[in-house]
Amino acid sequence: MGGFRVHTVRNPVYKDAVVMEEAVRITHRARTRVAAVAAVAGAAALALSGCGSGGDDGGETPIASAAPSHLTGTVSLWHFFSDREAKVIQGVVDDFEKANPDVKVVVHPGQDDEKLRKAIAAGNDVDVAVSYSTDIVGNFCQSGAFQDLAQYIQRDKVDLGQLLPTVRSYTEFDGTRCAMPVLADAYGLYYNKSLLAKAGITTPPKTLDELEADAIKLTTYNADGSIKTLGFNPWMGYQEMAPAHLAPATGAQWLDENGKSLVGTDPGWKELIEWQKAFAAKIGTDKLKKFTAASADEFSAQNDFEIGRVAMNLDGEWRVAFMKDQAPKVDYGTAPFPTGSDHTDLYGGGYLTGNIGGIAKGSKNPELAWALLKYLTTDTAAVVKLANGLQNVPTITSAYESPDLVRDPQFETFLKIAQDPHSLTTPPSPNGAGYQLAFGDWWQKYQSVPGTSDLDAELKKVDDQINAAASLNSVP
Amino acid sequence: MTALSPTRPAGVPSAPAGAAAPRRRSGLRRHRQRVALLLVTPALLGLLIFFVYPLVATVFYSFTHYDLVSSPRWVGLANYRYLFTQDPNVVQAARNTLWFVVFMVPIRILCAAAVAALLTRPRRSTGVFRTVFYLPALVPPVASVLAFVYLFNPGLGPVNRILKVFGIEGPLWFNDPQWAKPSLLLLAIWMMGDVMIIILAALLDVPRDQYEAASIDGAKGYQKAWYITVPNLRPVIVFSVVTGVIAALQYFTEAAVAAGVASGKALVGEGTGSGLGYPEGSTLTYPQWLYVEGFSNYALGYASALAVVLFVVAAAFVVFLLWRTKSFTGSGS
Numbered sequence: 001m002g003g004f005r006v007h008t009v010r011n012p013v014y015k016d017a018v019v020m021e022e023a024v025r026i027t028h029r030a031r032t033r034v035a036a037v038a039a040v041a042g043a044a045a046l047a048l049s050g051c052g053s054g055g056d057d058g059g060e061t062p063i064a065s066a067a068p069s070h071l072t073g074t075v076s077l078w079h080f081f082s083d084r085e086a087k088v089i090q091g092v093v094d095d096f097e098k099a100n101p102d103v104k105v106v107v108h109p110g111q112d113d114e115k116l117r118k119a120i121a122a123g124n125d126v127d128v129a130v131s132y133s134t135d136i137v138g139n140f141c142q143s144g145a146f147q148d149l150a151q152y153i154q155r156d157k158v159d160l161g162q163l164l165p166t167v168r169s170y171t172e173f174d175g176t177r178c179a180m181p182v183l184a185d186a187y188g189l190y191y192n193k194s195l196l197a198k199a200g201i202t203t204p205p206k207t208l209d210e211l212e213a214d215a216i217k218l219t220t221y222n223a224d225g226s227i228k229t230l231g232f233n234p235w236m237g238y239q240e241m242a243p244a245h246l247a248p249a250t251g252a253q254w255l256d257e258n259g260k261s262l263v264g265t266d267p268g269w270k271e272l273i274e275w276q277k278a279f280a281a282k283i284g285t286d287k288l289k290k291f292t293a294a295s296a297d298e299f300s301a302q303n304d305f306e307i308g309r310v311a312m313n314l315d316g317e318w319r320v321a322f323m324k325d326q327a328p329k330v331d332y333g334t335a336p337f338p339t340g341s342d343h344t345d346l347y348g349g350g351y352l353t354g355n356i357g358g359i360a361k362g363s364k365n366p367e368l369a370w371a372l373l374k375y376l377t378t379d380t381a382a383v384v385k386l387a388n389g390l391q392n393v394p395t396i397t398s399a400y401e402s403p404d405l406v407r408d409p410q411f412e413t414f415l416k417i418a419q420d421p422h423s424l425t426t427p428p429s430p431n432g433a434g435y436q437l438a439f440g441d442w443w444q445k446y447q448s449v450p451g452t453s454d455l456d457a458e459l460k461k462v463d464d465q466i467n468a469a470a471s472l473n474s475v476p
Numbered sequence: 477m478t479a480l481s482p483t484r485p486a487g488v489p490s491a492p493a494g495a496a497a498p499r500r501r502s503g504l505r506r507h508r509q510r511v512a513l514l515l516v517t518p519a520l521l522g523l524l525i526f527f528v529y530p531l532v533a534t535v536f537y538s539f540t541h542y543d544l545v546s547s548p549r550w551v552g553l554a555n556y557r558y559l560f561t562q563d564p565n566v567v568q569a570a571r572n573t574l575w576f577v578v579f580m581v582p583i584r585i586l587c588a589a590a591v592a593a594l595l596t597r598p599r600r601s602t603g604v605f606r607t608v609f610y611l612p613a614l615v616p617p618v619a620s621v622l623a624f625v626y627l628f629n630p631g632l633g634p635v636n637r638i639l640k641v642f643g644i645e646g647p648l649w650f651n652d653p654q655w656a657k658p659s660l661l662l663l664a665i666w667m668m669g670d671v672m673i674i675i676l677a678a679l680l681d682v683p684r685d686q687y688e689a690a691s692i693d694g695a696k697g698y699q700k701a702w703y704i705t706v707p708n709l710r711p712v713i714v715f716s717v718v719t720g721v722i723a724a725l726q727y728f729t730e731a732a733v734a735a736g737v738a739s740g741k742a743l744v745g746e747g748t749g750s751g752l753g754y755p756e757g758s759t760l761t762y763p764q765w766l767y768v769e770g771f772s773n774y775a776l777g778y779a780s781a782l783a784v785v786l787f788v789v790a791a792a793f794v795v796f797l798l799w800r801t802k803s804f805t806g807s808g809s
Binding site for chain 1 (some may be wrong): 541543544545546554555558562563564565629630631632648649651652653737738739740741753754755756757768769771772773774775777778
């Protein structure tokens with residue numbers, strides 16, 4: 001307690017004076033300290049108000065009227081791939097460098113979205129960035145983390161019509177095209193041919209009711225009544241069982257044109273929820289929970305479908321590569337995911353999502369960055385090479401016509417799903433996947449509640465929650 | 477009034493010997509102050525850069541809409557209004573975190589004290605047991621969680637298989653909303669080595685003669701424990717409670733990894749909040765929700781508001797604990 005001293009004084013007048021003097025000194029000192037703290041806080045706040053990697057200038061920087069005839073310089077590419085997949089990317093980058101001998105691409109592999117966003121915000125050397133999630137598009141377009149590509153696309157006369165329509169929709173937000181697709185993921189149904197044949201099922205189900213009937217026929221039980229093998233696991237949250245992946249079965253929509261939630265008003269959602277909950281109840285909620293809890297990691301060699309623990313499964317096209325690698329002996333087939341009985345016209349579509357790439361805010365070589373991005377996303381040979389190597393579906397129509405595209409019979413299904421006009425995606429939103437998480441969390445809880453409650457009222461609450469959360473990212 | 481005068485080194489005159497003396501002394505004092513300032517400057521800079529600046533920044537951002545990339549936009553109290561009136565997840569997350577504070581902290585300390593008490597008795601194998609009980613604290617938390625979730629896996633894990641041998645149907649542990657938090661509590665008890673070691677040290681530090689004197693006076697075992705052991709352990713217990721409460725308020729890693737592994741989905745590298753809280757939000761902690769809002773939903777302004785509230789709660793907790801334990805420790809900690 002430095003600075004505080006108590007004197008022994010006999011004269012009360014003098015004592016008061018000393019106390020007063022001390023009080024004044026302390027008050028003065030305290031004021032000085034408060035002022036100093038306030039000054040630091042004020043200065044920090046002032047400094048912070050200008051933070052955010054340089055503020056928003058709002059306007060677009062004009063670009064050269066023509067694309068450079070000869071490319072030179074260094075450009076950085078950040079992506080999230082690692083190991084084998086990173087080598088596939090490197091192969092295409094090598095081709096780009098070969099075609100442009102005076103260009104050096106510095107590749108930063110293994111960079112997830114969080115690192116990417118921090119790097120862009122900190123003004124690190126990021127030119128081209130590839131993300132694994134379409135969920136970032138809304139925020140990256142709105143915040144300017146990815147630059148608007150309109151000028152480049154217009155100048156170089158890039159035909160956006162060559163992009164698959166669904167893919168095209170998830171790479172732009174609110175009229176701003178800040179991203180280009182770097183391959184896509186398509187979801188469909190995997191079925192174990194041997195198990196289906198044993199149960200006397202000759203063709204994969206085409207409607208949700210057929211799926212349920214087949215699944216119940218395929219389910220076997222242990223002596224104690226617990227599930228031994230399951231026809232299809234309808235438990236929400238199990239592996240790829242997510243609202244987004246089911247939505248194309250009824251054409252359920254997420255958001256309206258103003259970004260407001262539609263989960264409470266689109267009848268497709270209610271249909272899916274009621275079907276899923278009744279299906280789970282038919283098998284037995286507790287049994288399903290126990291069965292699901294005993295499952296191994298989805299991406300391990302002990303994957304339920306790969307070891308025959310489930311006969312049919314909702315999964316992405318990447319499982320074809322996993323099956324080749326981890327379960328080559330399993331006799332399986334692929335098909336579009338079944339649709340609601342009243343939505344058979346939608347059969348053939350599925351959920352589509354994918355990787356996206358963009359030019360980072362603050363890119364020091366935007367022309368080079370655009371040249372690399374354009375090559376990775378619109379050059380037919382490059383896209384085909386990536387698709388063959390990464391075992392994802394291509395995103396441009398010319399790649400589908402290429403004789404070089406490897407067409408595995410099981411993979412073919414997903415190529416068709418990707419091109420199907422009924423395929424759906426999750427729309428970009430400024431708060432990323434927030435609306436999907438809110439709905440998914442609610443659904444997972446709802447399926448555990450026995451009986452039926454007022455579903456409309458419950459969904460209205462989810463709507464309100466999603467809309468309220470969206471206000472946290474709104475632009476005034 | 478008691479006179480408290482500044483301490484003065486021996487040999488230093490109480491009054492100036494001449495007119496030059498005060499000037500010399502004042503110069504010396506200024507020199508000393510400058511040296512002292514120079515010596516504390518690195519620490520002060522660290523404090524300013526790593527504590528004051530982030531704290532002020534967080535408070536500032538909590539009044540804005542901010543996504544890390546574009547400039548923050550001032551929104552006044554909107555984030556706090558949303559936090560206290562509209563966010564359903566924050567209630568669940570706060571409730572879960574409170575559960576960990578209320579159950580994990582005291583149970584961990586009690587178990588650590590019990591084990592430490594058993595390990596104070598000198599036996600040939602004491603050293604081995606001390607090592608065995610401390611070892612889990614050395615294992616990285618992620619590895620511990622992975623091992624624990626495997627051990628308690630309802631289908632493949634050995635725990636339920638052993639229980640089945642005895643005719644007991646084991647619960648779903650990390651996959652059951654009712655059991656997920658108690659499962660994490662079991663993990664925390666297993667990892668109590670850090671608390672156990674300081675309590676053990678404090679127990680071994682209790683003067684033996686106090687027990688001997690108490691024995692001569694005819695004190696019974698529980699009386700010795702209450703009147704000798706506990707008072708000697710007070711500072712260590714207070715320390716464990718304070719650090720335990722702060723750690724529980726910031727509880728994140730173990731719950732996140734357990735949720736990811738138990739749900740059968742690899743979360744590593746995804747950087748999103750899609751698996752946090754599994755099952756059914758039962759393990760979603762307050763810091764996890766803060767992370768989801770900041771880094772998955774891009775609402776860093778709102779995440780800052782959550783951080784400010786967490787800071788205030790943690791500070792209030794600590795101040796309250798220290799105030800309440802003043803009489804307990806007798807030293808004001």
